[in-house]
Amino acid sequence: MIQIQHLSKVYQTKEKVVKGVDDVSLDIETGEIFGIVGYSGAGKSSLIRCLNLLETPTSGTILIDDVNLTKLSGVKLRQARLKIGMIFQHFYLISQKTIFENIAFALQAAKMPSNKIETRVMELLEMVGLSEKRDVYPAQLSGGQKQRVGIARALANNPSVLLCDEATSALDPNTTMSILRLLKKINKELNITIVLITHEMNVVKEICDRMAIMQDGKVIEEGQVYDIFSNPVQPLTKEFISSVVSYEIPDTVMSTLAGTLVKITFKGEVAMEGVISDTMQKYRVKGNFLHGSIEYIQERALGIFLMELQGECDEVEQAIAYILEQNAQVEVIRQHV
Structure with a gap:
């Protein structure tokens, strides 16, 4: 379970102080797919980067499986991060390494014994449907295949949580659907908790169990995806839903x-x-x-x-x-x- 308690992240610029995350509290249940939706600048990416302390929160608490990440540092923080996988919009694969080597790199960084690395990499490639691509380079892959490699790499160390930061925003609609089906499959088979950041309500509608809407660093509405689609309360929520279910009459x-x-x-x-x-x-x-x-x-x-x-x-x-x-x-x- 992920417990976010009164989390804030403040950025100091030359001109002013900007609240990226403003007193956010959320509980995300073990094994669920939780969507966080908002326009650019709403604070959703700052929030997800705080969850694995890529961004250090200004205040508040983050507990994952009862471990308070905000109290950890050094070796203990690095060990805790191994249980939090992350995939990104732009893949961030190492162009000079093969697909096998890209995934193996995550295992080497975690100091997995070399005699176990090949077996684990092949398991991951099988899981994401890329077994035949082990020896090719990222430039030879489509966007969807690159994201599958990113997913395999994020799962390398058997995380309990997978963070997805706009993971489908760079993909076409058909490829997006294939990636969402893969994430849903991983969620069910591994019981892994997925936190998914997006500005696309179709993505949330497709795979999320619950969701939160962010605006100006705050969570303005949250609940079951079905309940929010059927009875949105906030104007921004209604605006997002209208992008998926629109009933405008000329x-x-x-x-x-x-x-x-x-x-x-x-x-x-x-x-x-x-x-x-x-x-x-x-x-x-x-x-x-x-x-x-x-x-x-x-x-x-x-x-x-x-x-x-x-x-x-x-x-x-x-x-x-x-x-x-x-x-x-x-x-x-x-x-x-």
């Missing part, structure tokens, strides 16, 4: 609508039921679908629909009340005109 269409415009959110099994058709049959209301989809987050359905409801005001109100009774959320965007 003004030319809006100007033609005379009925009541509603946004209906169905969670879990309710998303798969015929609530809307039941409502139309039960009440003298016509429904005009304007936008909608069913997303699958953490293997749970989340249905969001924009509809125009046409009919007498009392019938529309009764229809909305009925939908609410079916454990759906209804937001009236514009009343009947």
Whole structure:
């Protein structure tokens, strides 16, 4: 388990003092994939670099498996860092070394006996699907393959925590998905805790269990990914989610609508039921679908629909009340005109 308690990181520039991380407290459970989302400058990279003390926190405490990293130094800190792997956006492979040698370098630095290094490197290459690339150089690999090497290197010393700093930002969408599937596989097979920094909500939606949104060095919202997607609270969170699930209606269409415009959110099994058709049959209301989809987050359905409801005001109100009774959320965007 990772426990971050009142963590702050302050940077002193010539002009001013900048709070990169501002009194952040988070608990990340063992074996979960936790996403930290924010725009550039939000403090998310400073936070993740504090987790393995690449950045020294100004104040606060970091405990990993009950070990207080902020109290360690020298040999003890180096030993603790061996249990924290890290992968980066730009790979940072040694161009003059083969793929085998890049991964072996991490094991040599940890003073693994030379007679065990080859076996371990081949295990790691098998894990990331690059066994046939052991003797090639980084320049001969695609971006996705380079990141797979970075993952293998980060896992070399059997860490309990894997930190991912914008690990897919330099990759195309298809390659991103393959890397995310690999991370999910590693998480399940090794029960390794993954902390993933990103500005891409699609990444969080795909593999994370829980998430936090950062702004100006602070955590402004956190919770289960499904709960945040289905009921975001903060304006910034809503903005991020709209980049994945957008329901904007063109003004030319809006100007033609005379009925009541509603946004209906169905969670879990309710998303798969015929609530809307039941409502139309039960009440003298016509429904005009304007936008909608069913997303699958953490293997749970989340249905969001924009509809125009046409009919007498009392019938529309009764229809909305009925939908609410079916454990759906209804937001009236514009009343009947």
